[in-house]
Amino acid sequence: MLLVNPKATTTNARTRDVLIRALGAAVELAVEETRYRGHAARLAATARAKDYDVVAVLGGDGTINETVNGLLNPVDGDAQAAPRDVAGDPSTGRPALIVIPGGSANVFARALGLPNDPVEATGAVLEALREGRRRTVGLGQALWEGQSRYFTFCAGMGYDAEVVRAVEGLRGTGRKATPARYVNTALRHYLATDKRHPAMTVTGPGIPAAEGVFMAIISNTSPWTYVGTRPVRPTPWASFETGLDLLGLRRMGLVSLAPLIQHILTESDTLPSGKHLVQLHDEAEFTLTARRPVAFQLDGDYLGERESVTFRSTPNALQVLV
Numbered sequence: 001m002l003l004v005n006p007k008a009t010t011t012n013a014r015t016r017d018v019l020i021r022a023l024g025a026a027v028e029l030a031v032e033e034t035r036y037r038g039h040a041a042r043l044a045a046t047a048r049a050k051d052y053d054v055v056a057v058l059g060g061d062g063t064i065n066e067t068v069n070g071l072l073n074p075v076d077g078d079a080q081a082a083p084r085d086v087a088g089d090p091s092t093g094r095p096a097l098i099v100i101p102g103g104s105a106n107v108f109a110r111a112l113g114l115p116n117d118p119v120e121a122t123g124a125v126l127e128a129l130r131e132g133r134r135r136t137v138g139l140g141q142a143l144w145e146g147q148s149r150y151f152t153f154c155a156g157m158g159y160d161a162e163v164v165r166a167v168e169g170l171r172g173t174g175r176k177a178t179p180a181r182y183v184n185t186a187l188r189h190y191l192a193t194d195k196r197h198p199a200m201t202v203t204g205p206g207i208p209a210a211e212g213v214f215m216a217i218i219s220n221t222s223p224w225t226y227v228g229t230r231p232v233r234p235t236p237w238a239s240f241e242t243g244l245d246l247l248g249l250r251r252m253g254l255v256s257l258a259p260l261i262q263h264i265l266t267e268s269d270t271l272p273s274g275k276h277l278v279q280l281h282d283e284a285e286f287t288l289t290a291r292r293p294v295a296f297q298l299d300g301d302y303l304g305e306r307e308s309v310t311f312r313s314t315p316n317a318l319q320v321l322v
């Protein structure tokens, strides 16, 4: 099943048709266009219930996030659909995923090593299909107030989620999400964010409690994002094959931030260092609690202000043809 989000930033009818022709020549293909927010999750859950082998997505990180959640959660009323779980590997019980970048940032596709161009990515994916090349990836899961949502590359609480919220507000007025818009919004919003009263504490099984955190980045892979073609790596050791990583900031002043920003933009695999940083690597679970509601984002989607969110690693969650 091919899911196309016609509203994704860089998706157009031409790339859609190229992809349909290319995939259609290689496999038996059903094509669905998403018509509203949440539609990709429903379609993906249906694909799983109907035992499709593969779900391909042409869209941005938002559509991929929905698709992944649809693949992991059973469709309404189908909760006891028999999983095809083979030998305890949960990824074998659901359709595999194909990703063709069609959004603005395409972090998940690029973190998987795919070209950030839909036609070139189609070529790479067709090769993977022909050669049966699959990679098993873990996902992150966020749980709060009785809700749960999986994430493919990152979640965040605090300043970064405030920036995501501000950019979503601008997109609501018809402006596109470009890297320059994110950077401009981040700089402007820096003046407004609270740099004096840290709200969050990180706790978890076997993890010493860390208080006084202003913002936290939770990573399922590295890079965390891209500015243009440049990868940004606040948690350089994170990977799809390990548990979750975290970078927490206990200071938001420019003296602390400037060297950190320089480090994460230029260093590829050394951890940023500093007493004001809280760092976790390859953890199965931890919780962020906050004294007041704090902005929360997941795979670049703003999800409101929250006071407690638990983050859990879900190993071997999905197979990706790449």
Ligand SMILES: Nc1ncnc2c1ncn2[C@@H]1O[C@H](COP(=O)(O)OP(=O)(O)OP(=O)(O)O)[C@@H](O)[C@H]1O
Pocket: 005, 006, 007, 008, 009, 010, 034, 035, 036, 037, 038, 039, 059, 060, 061, 062, 063, 064, 066, 102, 103, 104, 105, 106, 107, 177, 300
């Ligand atoms: N037909 C539609 N009309 C409006 N919104 C849609 C439609 N189909 C899907 N959506 C929603 O559009 C949102 C944005 O899509 P998506 O993330 O794929 O693209 P993007 O925002 O351009 O990319 P990125 O996430 O990389 O910025 C998704 O949250 C999805 O739910």
